[in-house]
Amino acid sequence: MEYLRLDHITVGYRKGEPVLTDFSMAVGEGELLSLLGPSGCGKTTTLRTVAGFVLPWKGKVLLQGRDYTRVPPHRRGFGLVYQNYALFPHLTVFENVAFGLRMRRVPREEIRERVAEALRMVKLEGLEKRLPGQLSGGQRQRVALARALVIRPKLLLLDEPLSNLDAKLRAGMRTELKRIQRELGVTAIYVTHDQAEAMALSDRVILMREGRIEQEGAPEEIYFRPATPFVADFMGFTNRFSARVEAVTEGMMVLSAGGMRIRASRAGTDLPPGSGVTVAIRPSSLRLYRGGEGIPGEVVSHAFQGESVQYLVSTELGELIVVHPETTVEFSPGEAVVVRADPEEVVVFPRKGDEG
Amino acid sequence: MLATRKAFILSAPALVVLVAFFVVPLALTLVESLRDGGGWTLERYASVLSQRSFRVALVRSLKLGALVTGIAALVGYPAAYAISKLERGKRTLLMSLIILPLMTNPVARTYAWFVVMGRHGIINRGLLALGLAERPIKILYTEGAIAVGLLQLFLPLMLLSLVSALENVPAELEEAARSLGANGFRAFRRVVLPLSADGLVIGGTLVFTGSITAYVTPAILGGTRVLMLSTLLYQKAMTLMDWEGATVVAVVMLLLAVGLNALLRRLRPREAM
Amino acid sequence: MRVPRSALAVLSLVLLFLLGPFLILFWSSFGTQASLAFPPKGFTLYWFRKVLGMRMFVDAFRVSVLLAFASTGAALLLGVPAAYALVRFAFPGKGFLELLFTSPIVVPGLVLGFALLSFFTAVARYPVPLRLFLGHMVLLFPYTVRVISASLRNFDPAVEEAAVSLGAPRWVAFLRIVLPNLRAGVMAAFILAFITSFNNVPISLFLSGPGVTTLPIQMLTYMEYYYDPTIAALSTLLILFTVAIIQLVEKTLGLSTTLGG
Numbered sequence: 001m002e003y004l005r006l007d008h009i010t011v012g013y014r015k016g017e018p019v020l021t022d023f024s025m026a027v028g029e030g031e032l033l034s035l036l037g038p039s040g041c042g043k044t045t046t047l048r049t050v051a052g053f054v055l056p057w058k059g060k061v062l063l064q065g066r067d068y069t070r071v072p073p074h075r076r077g078f079g080l081v082y083q084n085y086a087l088f089p090h091l092t093v094f095e096n097v098a099f100g101l102r103m104r105r106v107p108r109e110e111i112r113e114r115v116a117e118a119l120r121m122v123k124l125e126g127l128e129k130r131l132p133g134q135l136s137g138g139q140r141q142r143v144a145l146a147r148a149l150v151i152r153p154k155l156l157l158l159d160e161p162l163s164n165l166d167a168k169l170r171a172g173m174r175t176e177l178k179r180i181q182r183e184l185g186v187t188a189i190y191v192t193h194d195q196a197e198a199m200a201l202s203d204r205v206i207l208m209r210e211g212r213i214e215q216e217g218a219p220e221e222i223y224f225r226p227a228t229p230f231v232a233d234f235m236g237f238t239n240r241f242s243a244r245v246e247a248v249t250e251g252m253m254v255l256s257a258g259g260m261r262i263r264a265s266r267a268g269t270d271l272p273p274g275s276g277v278t279v280a281i282r283p284s285s286l287r288l289y290r291g292g293e294g295i296p297g298e299v300v301s302h303a304f305q306g307e308s309v310q311y312l313v314s315t316e317l318g319e320l321i322v323v324h325p326e327t328t329v330e331f332s333p334g335e336a337v338v339v340r341a342d343p344e345e346v347v348v349f350p351r352k353g354d355e356g
Numbered sequence: 357m358l359a360t361r362k363a364f365i366l367s368a369p370a371l372v373v374l375v376a377f378f379v380v381p382l383a384l385t386l387v388e389s390l391r392d393g394g395g396w397t398l399e400r401y402a403s404v405l406s407q408r409s410f411r412v413a414l415v416r417s418l419k420l421g422a423l424v425t426g427i428a429a430l431v432g433y434p435a436a437y438a439i440s441k442l443e444r445g446k447r448t449l450l451m452s453l454i455i456l457p458l459m460t461n462p463v464a465r466t467y468a469w470f471v472v473m474g475r476h477g478i479i480n481r482g483l484l485a486l487g488l489a490e491r492p493i494k495i496l497y498t499e500g501a502i503a504v505g506l507l508q509l510f511l512p513l514m515l516l517s518l519v520s521a522l523e524n525v526p527a528e529l530e531e532a533a534r535s536l537g538a539n540g541f542r543a544f545r546r547v548v549l550p551l552s553a554d555g556l557v558i559g560g561t562l563v564f565t566g567s568i569t570a571y572v573t574p575a576i577l578g579g580t581r582v583l584m585l586s587t588l589l590y591q592k593a594m595t596l597m598d599w600e601g602a603t604v605v606a607v608v609m610l611l612l613a614v615g616l617n618a619l620l621r622r623l624r625p626r627e628a629m
Numbered sequence: 630m631r632v633p634r635s636a637l638a639v640l641s642l643v644l645l646f647l648l649g650p651f652l653i654l655f656w657s658s659f660g661t662q663a664s665l666a667f668p669p670k671g672f673t674l675y676w677f678r679k680v681l682g683m684r685m686f687v688d689a690f691r692v693s694v695l696l697a698f699a700s701t702g703a704a705l706l707l708g709v710p711a712a713y714a715l716v717r718f719a720f721p722g723k724g725f726l727e728l729l730f731t732s733p734i735v736v737p738g739l740v741l742g743f744a745l746l747s748f749f750t751a752v753a754r755y756p757v758p759l760r761l762f763l764g765h766m767v768l769l770f771p772y773t774v775r776v777i778s779a780s781l782r783n784f785d786p787a788v789e790e791a792a793v794s795l796g797a798p799r800w801v802a803f804l805r806i807v808l809p810n811l812r813a814g815v816m817a818a819f820i821l822a823f824i825t826s827f828n829n830v831p832i833s834l835f836l837s838g839p840g841v842t843t844l845p846i847q848m849l850t851y852m853e854y855y856y857d858p859t860i861a862a863l864s865t866l867l868i869l870f871t872v873a874i875i876q877l878v879e880k881t882l883g884l885s886t887t888l889g890g
Contacts, residue, residue, distance in 0.1 A: 013719075053790060055358065073793050074802075080794040086787035090809045100795030144791075151795060359718040366714035367726055370707040370770065378733055378741070378767045381748035385740075388747070435643040438636035448883075450644075452875050457647055460871045461828050463848040464864030468650035471657045471861065476666035478653060508647055515643075540633060569737035572830050572845075576852070586739050590834070593743060603747070606740045617735045 003029040003187050004050070004155060009059035011049050018057065019045040020211045032181055032188045034198040036222075037208035038234065043191045046208070047157050050189065052076050063154060074103075076155075079148030079186075083160040085140040087132035093119070093143050094128035100151035118150040121180060138169045145177070149184065156181065156188040162197060174200055195235055199223055207231055229278055229349050237280035237347060241317040245275050245348075253348065255279060258316040260295050264346035276351040283310065283323040285345035288331055294338035295320075299331045313339055382610070389603040404604040413588040414608070420499060420584065421567040424506045428514040428563045429556060436518035436555075437548070440525075451519070458512045462572040469505055469577060470496070497579040505573035510566050514559040521555025522548070561620045565613050585609050651868055658861035665856055676862035686863060689847035696758075696843060697826040700765035701773075704822055705815065707766070708773030713803070715774070716781040734771045738831030741768065746835040757838035764832040769822040776821060780814025781807075817882050824874065 004027040012018035019042045027033045035043035048054045050061060052073035061068045068076060080086075088096050097115045106114070119125055122142035132140055141161060148156060161177070162170045178201055181188050192198050198205050199219045207215045207222060215227040226232035229240075243257035248271070255262045255277065262279065271277065288299075288311060297315035309329050311322045320339055324330065331337055390396055404410050439450055457465055472478050473495040483489040495501055525548055533543040571586040578587060585605060593602035653667070658676055660669020680686055714720075715727060733741065745764050749755055755763070784807065792802035808815075833843040842850070852860055 082787045086791040103796035360720040363714040363718040363720045366710040370711040381744040385744040434636040434639040438640040441632040461867040464867045468654040478667040
């Protein structure tokens with residue numbers, strides 16, 4: 001069921017320099033949608049347009065079919081969570097959370113109950129009297145979340161809410177955020193530049209680039225089948241080289257690159273033999289062997305990364321990065337190796353002169 | 357466009373007040389200095405510029421301004437350098453002592469020099485006691501007295517801008533220069549000085565502009581005979597009833613101050629605010 | 630790093646130069662002679678008693694305090710919304726407004742005082758107290774705008790937006806969320822403006838009138854005729870008053886907040 005729709009939005013901050021041009025997207029009811037992309041791609045502007053803090057030059061914001069384009073932000077009833085929490089520094093945790101209810105003139109007794117409930121949900125009972133300055137980063141983000149949720153928002157807007165937290169805390173908060181959003185069934189838009197976060201949280205991902213949608217789909221789809229070289233690059237397909245299609249069989253392609261053969265499947269099956277392509281492969285989709293079929297090369301260096309080992313391998317196709325999910329270093333610099341790719345995870349794009 | 361309207365509504369009261377009681381009066385003064393009877397003329401300027409008293413006052417203002425600025429820079433730099441190297445607590449204490457002359461009632465501040473420089477003041481007593489003078493010498497109502505008073509008033513401004521500039525020079529840089537073989541003075545001259553030049557320029561402009569336009573100090577320590585532009589303006593307007601002449605002096609002072617500020621803005625557009 | 634001895638020596642001399650005259654003034658305000666001389670003889674509080682009992686100074690003090698309160702308050706009432714407009718909005722003409730709003734600091738006080746006197750004589754024949762009030766307000770306005778702008782810039786606009794998203798109209802968000810967090814800035818602006826008004830000579834010099842004179846002007850007038858230590862005693866009191874204010878500012882706000890602007 002479609003819940004929110006941005007309809008042909010054009011918006012920007014300076015005359016003649018739109019950030020979004022004729023931008024449309026939709027969010028389903030109860031869905032958690034991520035807007036993913038590098039900084040400057042327009043994801044935050046999209047969020048601020050939905051929130052009502054920037055007025056579109058053209059186009060409409062529709063919520064359940066109602067036109068919200070000109071509704072002032074304080075009458076929209078959307079909950080907002082910011083990267084830097086944006087807590088009211090002079091108010092206690094209780095008063096921070098109660099603020100939205102006070103604005104709605106909710107009776108005192110009900111405020112108490114609803115604030116307590118919201119704090120229970122984010123596991124902050126007992127901290128009501130603290131000031132934001134006396135809380136840890138993780139606690140502040142929970143307060144911000146409780147404050148946005150206590151008003152029972154029609155829409156929850158999250159702007160990189162976890163990026164100020166350290167890695168360990170972030171993973172925990174991610175799960176919890178997902179749990180809470182599910183429990184309440186609130187529709188949410190989640191802005192992030194962190195692909196892992198978007199993958200872990202979202203029902204659907206919109207990957208943006210320069211104010212346009214580059215690819216839209218389920219996390220797995222974007223993760224495994226990037227539609228453009230840009231998406232591939234953003235999703236960590238670090239190894240790239242040029243090749244040509246040699247033969248096409250049942251959903252499988254044989255590519256030749258630098259005199260070597262690589263097999264690929266899944267993507268781009270409609271490319272005729274002879275077409276030039278760009279091949280993109282994740283480091284974790286490559287394996288090193290001591291012999292057999294594959295791309296011959298020499299180990300240049302290795303880096304132990306805790307739960308995996310990263311190798312830099314010099315080949316005819318350039319330097320390739322290979323990540324083995326092992327805890328021991330198996331190959332040493334100078335060693336001759338063969339690199340093989342899982343055909344299922346080799347992505348191929350038609351080459352039109354430029355890769356951008 | 358919504359933003360423009362809101363911004364306009366919020367700043368409108370201030371705009372009205374400033375236009376009515378700042379822009380208009382200054383503009384009227386400027387216009388008046390250029391008008392005579394019905395038409396436009398530079399005659400008033402010609403007449404004021406031909407007066408010896410005006411030329412003396414102008415030259416004296418510029419001269420004392422330059423002198424005070426020079427001494428403030430020369431003395432201020434080592435002092436500010438020392439302050440910037442002290443630990444936080446001491447630095448704050450020193451700063452609060454240093455700004456005292458700036459924050460004090462100007463008449464009280466200047467009056468203190470009376471006790472120092474007067475006929476029976478501490479300097480003359482000292483000179484007599486040491487046998488260096490036979491009679492009390494005249495210190496008050498001289499250019500030197502004005503310069504001393506101005507220096508006490510404006511040296512703090514120089515110190516404030518130098519200290520804040522020097523605080524922004526990372527100590528590691530200087531240490532790095534020393535570790536590369538520069539001795540203390542060279543490290544200072546090649547690393548610290550260029551990086552804190554902004555503070556010197558800002559402080560210098562403030563001190564110079566302040567010195568050539570200050571009123572209380574020359575009024576008390578220079579008296580009615582050793583006139584600077586400011587005291588000349590007051591004398592023309594209130595004692596000599598030469599309103600036209602005063603208008604010209606006011607415009608000259610205005611142009612000097614605005615010109616110097618514009619120059620500073622052009623040199624250092626960001627810090628000038 | 631060690632501070633070079635020579636730099637420390639210069640600093641000591643600077644301090645002596647800046648503060649020495651005040652100490653000498655304190656000392657001489659307790660002397661018993663009727664004219665200023667050094668070293669002062671004897672010890673008396675007579676001059677302090679005298680100055681506190683002098684009608685002309687007490688009245689002028691009252692005028693100065695009232696004037697400082699009124700013009701500072703008015704400058705803040707104009708300055709807070711103006712600073713908000715300058716910091717939070719982008720609009721055509723903003724650069725010009727910024728320039729205009731800070732320019733009363735650039736114009737020499739004496740010139741402004743003179744221009745205002747011409748204006749009040751020729752165009753708007755306002756009563757003396759109103760003249761003083763308007764002149765001081767114009768003078769103080771840039772200080773309030775500058776200090777409040779600085780503290781507004783340090784206040785994350787997202788916090789204000791959060792309040793709006795929770796249902797607060799802009800003005801409610803300003804009063805309940807922004808203003809309480811600007812308290813330090815407003816206090817700093819208030820103190821800076823108050824002292825500036827209280828100590829002002831150039832504007833008051835031209836705008837004071839019979840019966841309505843500020844304290845510094847009254848002191849100047851008195852000094853034209855008398856050389857006794859009355860002014861020394863009064864100056865001592867005023868300097869101590871300033872020291873107290875600096876201490877207060879330092880304890881509560883920190884000097885850099887107030888002066889840094």
